Amino acid sequence: MIPQQFEYSAPKTLDEALGLLAEGARPLAGGMSLIPMMKLRLSNPEHLVDLGRIKDLSYIREQGTVIHIGATTTHHDVESSPLLRGKCPLLAETASHIGDVQVRNMGTIGGSVAHADPAADYPAALQALEAKIVLKGAKSERTVSAADFFVDTFTTALESGEIVREVIVPVDGSGTGTSYQKVLQPASGFAIVGIAVRVRKQGDKVAMARIGVTGLSNRAFRATAAEKALEGRSGSPAEIQAVAALVGQGVDANSDLHASADYRLHLASVYAAKALAVALGRIA
């Protein structure tokens, strides 16, 4: 790697880091997106603040009905956490689809979420989970919903000087089933389309449906029309097909070398059906 010259700080406390960020420095978490861009000199930050040495920024803690995940928790930690696997399996499953082993060992949830790549995996799950994202600046701390956080391609609700401090996901009780299904872009490992589904049944009927979609358009989003169409239904194969077909409705789909807009929309529907069927089948 031959980047431009930059200043590098590795503070041990969050306050110290936020102080440097307030002065215009740029945060570095796992570096899985930033470092390649610096390598190509497409990104040339003057001052990098490495968040990796900050104590107590990497954790997975249960608190009441939610789980808090610290910003520098690696994808591998999320993927392999017994707590998340047991109580928020959608997030653990999604983490297991990210990149490759090396990326999962280095990359962090805070870094991925803050980068907001429109083809990243986590945002689909966070949308389906209605996760909360805690943003911290030198003098402020605020919590925003995933729905409000992901604004556009590489654009989030983060203000200058703020970092993602943690992600909060719900603990779903019994009766809930989840699934993340992804079409891999074979070169990069990013999602051509990724669908995260979280459904709860009461009796024979779907009481709640949440469908998070990534890769399809400029940002991860919730397919609310499809969600509404499923709620109150039994989730029969025919209903699943009909609901899945709504996932891409009205979406201005991405088109690139790896998939045209038409093909992406088609895949969104195929993989939504798959994710719905798996999630419904997983309801205990």
Added chain:
Amino acid sequence: MATTTITKTEKLVGKRIRRREDPRLITGTATYVDDIKMPGMLYAAILRSPHAAAKIRSIDISKAKALKGVHAVFVGEDTKNAGAVPCGASLPGLRVPHHNVLAIDRVYLVGHPVAVVVATDRYIARDGVELIEVDYEVENAVADPEKALAPGAHAVHPQWPDNVAFTFHQEGGDVTKAFAEADVIVKQRIVSQRLIPNSMETRGVVADWHAADRTMNLYTSTQAPHLVRSLVAQILGLEENRFRVVAPEVGGGFGAKIQTYAEEILLAWISMKLQKPVKWIESRRENFLCTIHGRGHVDFYEIAAKRDGTITGIKLKIIQDLGAYFTVLTPAIPTLSVLMMPGLYRTPSISADIVGAFTNCTPTDAYRGAGRPEATHGIERMVDMVAAELKMDPAEIRLKNFVRNEEFPFPTATGLVYDSGDYSAPLKKAMEMAGYDKLRKEQVEARKQGRYMGIGLCAYGEICAFGPSPATPAGGWESATVKIEPSGQVTVLTGISPHGQGEETTFAQIVGDELGVGIDDVLVVHGDTSMVPYGIGTFGSRSTAVGGTALYFALQDLKATIKKFGEMLLESDDVTFAGGQCTCNKSGKSIGVKGIAAAAYRAMKLPPNTGPGLVATHFWEPPNFTFPFGAHLVVTEVNGETGDVSIKRYIAIDDCGNILNPLIVDGQVHGGVAQGIGQALWEQAVYDDNGQLVTGEFMDYTMPRAHMMPWIESGHTITPTPVNPLGVKGVGEAGTIGASPAVVNSVVDALSPLGVRHLDMPLTPEKLWKLISAGRNA
């Protein structure tokens, strides 16, 4: 009498011996070019054109020169006397563009080197590059060979407005008659897309000039160190005997490191200019743009056959995408496709035309298979199409047309003489392993269920072991020196330059068996022109077949000397040398290699007409190429909903003649198959209309990875070649050559119920999904 500890009796050739190269590679202790550091060494970084076609109005290097730590900045004008990057191929009427090491007044492709910054470290050198200001007058570019040949296309080189670098015609037999008398004629346009070779180690050069004794040490990641030495010494007007080229550990080449590149000339030139050692290491981005690409064919096939399936003639027109410039073999590669266009079939009549087209793209050159994958892909697709036309089984048409065992040596319509073969054996073996008839029944069932299951065959032939010198651009022989040291240990100096092929192991096996010494007593030295005799290098599946044979003959010479010493020491003229021992057949007394070596170097007494020492050198000229062959059988299923291809079975049967080390042969087949599947399913160099390489990173260029590979069921048939005494044919490229047609034939077979008869690579899911949706709606 002393018996040596060095002798052993167990035969080494034919054993699955682990590669002796591997410990240093897997412990990270091997020395690659970038591991070489020298006192006072400077670093070079190259400014490359962002445009595919532009005039250079002006270059301002003042800011770069002023940067602290920058020693020098050079532009094209400075390096005019450094000569041109060489093309070794010659064809009648070939237009060879002058390929200066740095662009002078024009750039012809994205990545074209424009200026070089030399600095105290690689960071400053890169910073310096960014401070250079170039004023370009951007022109339209042409990045597609068919568009380049269309009237009114942008002229890549203004002096040749038609973009035609050469045309080439070859014919054999009577193709007009074959087509006039044909019962069936099948025509198809077939594309072998441009690929980007990606070795794990990119290229890199360290040049170290010593003015006082006029010596140059050039360390470079190459497959052919002697060719680099001859060419760069000549280009820079240096003395060849004082020009040392070292290929240290080389992390893969796949053909892309046979060439002598601009950077090798440029770095040597800079080192002379600045009187300092200089290093340049290619970035991955540069590797995508500036190291050669492979394939890049548009082929137009016509095949004539009789109703019974007998193939009587082939017409082929190749449009070869050459890129903007030539590297060492660029124009020669498609001529290899012509040579191999009949495949394994008797095909009495052929006619071939090549049009070499300039484009504003990276030059194409040899990439694993080099011309033969294109030819094999073409003939194997066409044979399937003829079979479909005649409603014949694809196995049956192949078995019908194979050159027959009694016909070897078989002269082809393209002027080659196939050495030896039993062409039906690998195909029959693959079909037996697969349970072919049962698979066809399963396919019938699958189709009833609406599933797209395909069975694809490929019977491939290769031209390897390059080759007889008159048929090659720079000689096709190879050299070896074998020295038994005074201790009895053996050093082999070889002219080949392995970089992953494992000859440090296989050559030691040959030595072990011939001299009766243990494998650990043999050291194989290669890749340093100051140590080894002149050699041609490692490419074209030639190293063992040609270099190993040179070694074999050197060993015979050495054995004759050993025997003379044995006769002297045992005081008998009835001595046999075997198993590392000279034994007197009368007395039964014996002496081992170690004792003989000690006596030969101590030289208290010498046999008649024999000098001290135990050294032999042999240069071997092969009488012919070798022609390995084999068959692949691939079972695929295409997901009707998504277009995804999954490979259910992959059977690869190769016949590379005698096998020295089955472990290495299997590895070569596996790696080759991975690259062939890569071409069939994923890989593609995509340029936009402006000549920008869209797939210029691993983010967009899909290299096959371990988890994307099917389980490969491999097997062998063995037909030794009469061309060399080892009976070996070569195996480095076989997997790649067989794989792409086998996979494509399988997928076409899967989709044939939809009326699909041909598909161009890569078989991306979207391409197949569109066909399936259209077919279902039809």
